[in-house]
Amino acid sequence: MALSAPGTPRNVSMKKGTPGMVDKITRTVIRTPKTQFSTPRPICMTPKSKRLNSLPDTPECFSAVAVETPIAKRRSSKDKFDEISNLTVAVRIRPMNSRELACIGAVDIVKVCDDQLIIRTQIGSNGNMSTDHVFHYDHVFWSCDELNPKYATQEDIFRTLGDPLLDSAFRGYNACLFAYGQTGSGKSYSMMGKNMCEIIDIDSQQFTGITPRFCRNLFDRISKLENSAASVEVSYFEIYNEKIHDLLANSNAMNRAPLKVREHPELGPYIVDLSVHVVKSYKELRNWLLIGNKNRATAATVMNEKSSRSHSIFSIELCLSEGLIEEGSSRRSRVSLVDLAGSERLGNSHNTEEKIREGVCINKSLLTLGKVISALSDQKKNQFVPYRDSVLTWLLRESLGGNSLTSMLATISPANTHLDETLATLRYACQARSIINRARVNENPHDRLIRELRSEVERLRALRKDFERTSLSSSSLIMVNDSSNEELEELRHKLLDTESKLLEAQKDWEKRFLETQRTQLKELADAEKYKAELESKVRVMKTVDTNVNLSPYRTNFLEELEGVLTEETVGLCDSDLLDFIKNWCCKNGLICTFNSDSLIIRNPLEQKQAFVLLDSIDLKGFENISDFVNSLTWTDMKKSVKKITKVDILTSMNQIYQALSTLQPAENDNNLNIIFAKVNKALQSYEAALLNSIKTNGTQKSVTFNM
Numbered sequence: 001m002a003l004s005a006p007g008t009p010r011n012v013s014m015k016k017g018t019p020g021m022v023d024k025i026t027r028t029v030i031r032t033p034k035t036q037f038s039t040p041r042p043i044c045m046t047p048k049s050k051r052l053n054s055l056p057d058t059p060e061c062f063s064a065v066a067v068e069t070p071i072a073k074r075r076s077s078k079d080k081f082d083e084i085s086n087l088t089v090a091v092r093i094r095p096m097n098s099r100e101l102a103c104i105g106a107v108d109i110v111k112v113c114d115d116q117l118i119i120r121t122q123i124g125s126n127g128n129m130s131t132d133h134v135f136h137y138d139h140v141f142w143s144c145d146e147l148n149p150k151y152a153t154q155e156d157i158f159r160t161l162g163d164p165l166l167d168s169a170f171r172g173y174n175a176c177l178f179a180y181g182q183t184g185s186g187k188s189y190s191m192m193g194k195n196m197c198e199i200i201d202i203d204s205q206q207f208t209g210i211t212p213r214f215c216r217n218l219f220d221r222i223s224k225l226e227n228s229a230a231s232v233e234v235s236y237f238e239i240y241n242e243k244i245h246d247l248l249a250n251s252n253a254m255n256r257a258p259l260k261v262r263e264h265p266e267l268g269p270y271i272v273d274l275s276v277h278v279v280k281s282y283k284e285l286r287n288w289l290l291i292g293n294k295n296r297a298t299a300a301t302v303m304n305e306k307s308s309r310s311h312s313i314f315s316i317e318l319c320l321s322e323g324l325i326e327e328g329s330s331r332r333s334r335v336s337l338v339d340l341a342g343s344e345r346l347g348n349s350h351n352t353e354e355k356i357r358e359g360v361c362i363n364k365s366l367l368t369l370g371k372v373i374s375a376l377s378d379q380k381k382n383q384f385v386p387y388r389d390s391v392l393t394w395l396l397r398e399s400l401g402g403n404s405l406t407s408m409l410a411t412i413s414p415a416n417t418h419l420d421e422t423l424a425t426l427r428y429a430c431q432a433r434s435i436i437n438r439a440r441v442n443e444n445p446h447d448r449l450i451r452e453l454r455s456e457v458e459r460l461r462a463l464r465k466d467f468e469r470t471s472l473s474s475s476s477l478i479m480v481n482d483s484s485n486e487e488l489e490e491l492r493h494k495l496l497d498t499e500s501k502l503l504e505a506q507k508d509w510e511k512r513f514l515e516t517q518r519t520q521l522k523e524l525a526d527a528e529k530y531k532a533e534l535e536s537k538v539r540v541m542k543t544v545d546t547n548v549n550l551s552p553y554r555t556n557f558l559e560e561l562e563g564v565l566t567e568e569t570v571g572l573c574d575s576d577l578l579d580f581i582k583n584w585c586c587k588n589g590l591i592c593t594f595n596s597d598s599l600i601i602r603n604p605l606e607q608k609q610a611f612v613l614l615d616s617i618d619l620k621g622f623e624n625i626s627d628f629v630n631s632l633t634w635t636d637m638k639k640s641v642k643k644i645t646k647v648d649i650l651t652s653m654n655q656i657y658q659a660l661s662t663l664q665p666a667e668n669d670n671n672l673n674i675i676f677a678k679v680n681k682a683l684q685s686y687e688a689a690l691l692n693s694i695k696t697n698g699t700q701k702s703v704t705f706n707m
Contacts (some may be wrong), residue, residue, distance in 0.1 A: 030426040049242065082440045083173065089433040090139035090161060091117055091426065092152065093414050096185040100415040110414040112142045112150070113307045117426065135426050137433065143186075144414060149638045151681055158188060158213045158307065161407050165335060166465075169318050169407045171518040172331030172441035176338065176399035177210065180366075180428065181411035182421040183342025188308055190409060192293065200293050202286065210409075211314055211337045212289065213536060218316070219282040225320075234285055234316040235276045239391050240310035247312070248275050248290035256295075261394060269394050276317075290315070307357045311365065312339045313393050332442045336399060340366070343421065365390040372426060380678050407437045450509070453502040460495040520582045528645075533682070535656070577617065584625045601629065608634040621668035644695065653687050 029687045093110050100106050100206045108147035111118040117140050119133040139160055141152035165175040179187040192200045194207035195634045202212035222230045236247040243258035260272045279285040297309040316335045341362040368390035375385040387397045410429040467488055578594070585592035592604040599617065602609040610632035660680065 001640070008201060010571045025217070049357075051099060060219075064552075071247065071635035082438055083405065084436060085405060087394050087432050087435045087437065088138050088161070088164075089410065089429045090141060090157075090407065091137050091188060091410045091412060091429060092141040092143055092157065092186060093117075093412055094189075095144040096413070096415050097184070100413065100417060100704075103415070103417055104623070106415050106417050108144070108414045109142075109416045109419065110412070112140050115140055119419075119423065119426070120703050121416075122610045133423065133426075137428060137429065154190070154208060154210075154213075157409075158210050161409060162210045162214045162217070165405065165407065166214060166221070166437070167333050168364050169218075169316075169333040170221065170320065172320070172333050172443055174334050174336075174404040174442065175407065176336040176406040178340060178396070178406075179411060180340050181342060182413065182427050183344040185202075185342065185411040185413050185425075187409075187411050189337055190411060191337065200295070202289060212286070212336070214337065215289070215316070216282050219285070227322060229321045231319045232285070233276050233319075234279055234288055235274055235315045236288065236312070237271065237274060238296055238310040238312045239365065239395075239688070240297045241358060242365065242391055243312075244271055244274075244391060245295075245297075246273075246275050247295045248288055262390060268398055271395075286322070296415055308339065308341050309355075309362070311341050311362075313395065314339075320569050330444055334442075336396070336404075340369075343425070365392040367394075368393050370431075372400055373432050373435060379430050390421065399438060399450060401435055404437055404443075406435075406437055449501065450505055453505060455500060456498050459496060459497065460491060464488075464495060466490055493609075577619070578614075579629075581617075581625060584629075588626075590629075602637065603634070607637045609637050610634045611685060647690070649687070649690055649694075653683070656683060 016060045028147065054288070081376060093112070093455075095107065096106070109120050111120065115137055117133070117135045121133065122129050123129045141157055141160075142148065143148050143152050145151060155291065160490055161177060165177055173593060177189050181187050188195070188200075189207075191209045191211055193202050193204070193209040193212065194200070202208055218232070222232070234248075237259070238245050238247055244261065247258045249256055259274055261269050262272055263269050279288065289388060292312075292314065296312055314337045316337075317332065319330065319332045321330045341364050343363060344359055369392060371389070371394045373387050375383050387402070393400070398404050408429060410425050412425050442491045521681055577600070581599070582592045585601060589603075589605065590603065593600045593602075594614075597614055599612050599614060603614075610629075612632055619625070619628055622631070660676075660683070663676070666677055667673070
């Protein structure tokens with residue numbers, strides 16, 4: 001008995017009067033046509049009376065597929081750097097688990113032959129007929145028996161799917177990898193790793209999944225870059241019950257508020273207030289990955305002890321800046337590693353109201369994803385794509401039919417007990433394989449324009465050389481037809497016009513670069529101008545609040561210096577009379593000091609001192625200075641200690657700085673500026689030393705002298 005429909009079987013009926021039909025087992029092989037990007041056809045409908053244990057009808061979202069670029073995503077650009085490609089689809093078959101092995105009658109129905117996947121089903125009331133469903137994919141991974149030479153390890157899967165995405169990211173393309181399949185089919189194991197003692201193992205060489213391997217290799221490549229600088233930013237969130245939660249937020253799971261999605265006119269959909277973290281090593285990224293995995297929503301179901309109850313998206317944004325190549329160009333790429341929640345039948349896996357609600361939300365988003373894939377695969381004109389029907393498809397819009405190089409990993413169980421879910425997953429993957437994405441390099445628009453102009457110039461020059469070579473080869477002909485001359489002239493004008501545009505673009509870029517450089521130099525000069533003052537403030541803030549005892553000389557010095565800077569005192573050093581008195585005191589063993597309004601003369605031997613106001617100094621009536629000094633009122637010197645606190649120091653120094661700022665010279669006077677800087681630096685050094693003396697000498701410091 002032969003069935004004619006390709007891809008998936010028709011419903012098969014058996015007439016009771018056919019001799020030998022019960023005893024004879026007929027095997028029918030149905031193959032998908034081997035044309036590129038073909039998909040299985042849906043199950044053909046038969047009258048209800050003739051159905052005999054037939055397979056369930058194919059959902060409407062898995063309708064026939066024709067390959068064509070999605071209308072909404074077609075671009076007029078013919079840039080040779082744009083990359084047009086279909087989704088890369090791979091299927092992984094896990095081994096049968098203990099539940100499936102314990103089920104009576106459970107058998108392995110999956111076979112792999114190169115990139116073909118064959119599902120053998122038994123139909124008929126007594127299972128006396130078999131049908132083979134043949135599917136073609138880009139990659140098929142057999143992970144059922146470790147002793148089999150075709151066994152696909154975690155490393156094999158990463159080399160096949162992860163390495164190409166990593167290469168695309170370093171070339172400046174967006175990339176995406178998402179895992180889809182029935183709950184408990186091995187999606188999280190493939191993406192993250194094995195769950196051991198409530199913690200996902202992301203460090204072992206054997207069990208580590210695609211995401212940790214991708215991150216480790218990312219930083220290995222960054223360390224080998226030459227003449228380039230790279231920065232990496234990561235974010236991690238989940239979609240739980242159609243609400244977005246930040247898995248890297250500081251708040252705990254109970255207090256996490258759902259985030260909102262907004263649409264940017266150029267960048268597309270984005271998540272408001274999603275935390276983005278800059279990482280400089282794999283160790284930092286690994287810590288964030290562990291935190292996110294710990295915060296993710298999981299629960300035990302009948303189908304899976306550690307079932308993911310949410311869709312998780314781990315995003316890595318890579319920015320490469322090349323310093324010496326193409327005049328400092330930069331590229332930015334985003335890699336999204338998506339672990340979808342498992343599709344499931346509510347009757348098989350749930351028994352509580354909360355889990356039923358979770359399952360409804362999961363199936364709703366996956367159904368919307370199927371509708372989006374079906375719409376993108378349809379060749380109908382102006383086909384509407386329902387991206388906004390779910391949060392998942394809205395955020396994955398660029399990955400499905402947009403600016404991204406996307407791969408899909410479908411995971412299935414080999415047991416016949418999950419035949420319906422397995423076939424649905426495989427049809428889902430076949431339809432996704434026909435989606436076409438057009439990825440472009442994410443670079444500075446100005447750099448892109450210059451590159452396109454250069455490419456156009458090279459093309460026109462090649463055309464001109466070819467035309468001239470053709471003209472020279474036919475030089476035996478004296479006359480050249482007018483059309484050739486016109487074509488050559490047109491090419492020359494086009495070449496000159498393109499070269500002028502390129503030159504103008506380069507000049508504009510250089511102009512903006514010089515303006516930016518001037519602005520940076522000005523900001524740097526302003527920063528240097530206030531650097532000294534800021535350093536002083538920092539030192540002041542680090543000091544402790546202690547007291548210091550200092551003699552009145554300290555006060556006299558501050559008062560005199562403040563007077564000099566504010567120009568409020570008389571020029572004492574310029575007065576001949578005061579100089580004469582000072583010299584006489586030095587010769588006779590006396591100490592003469594000045595402040596803003598008085599003169600102090602001290603006799604250390606006799607322990608006496610005399611005060612006189614500057615306004616009252618008059619040598620008239622005295623034969624010499626000795627008579628003037630002896631006429632003063634002398635008093636005994638007493639031991640005195642004056643305490644100065646941190647507040648006094650800060651107050652006095654601030655007053656000095658304010659007074660000094662009013663004396664700042666003009667910018668073009670270099671000599672005065674140098675002197676001004678030295679004075680400023682000396683004051684800062686003195687202030688730091690004074691505050692440091694407070695810190696090192698304990699609670700207080702005393703300096704005593706005899707009055």
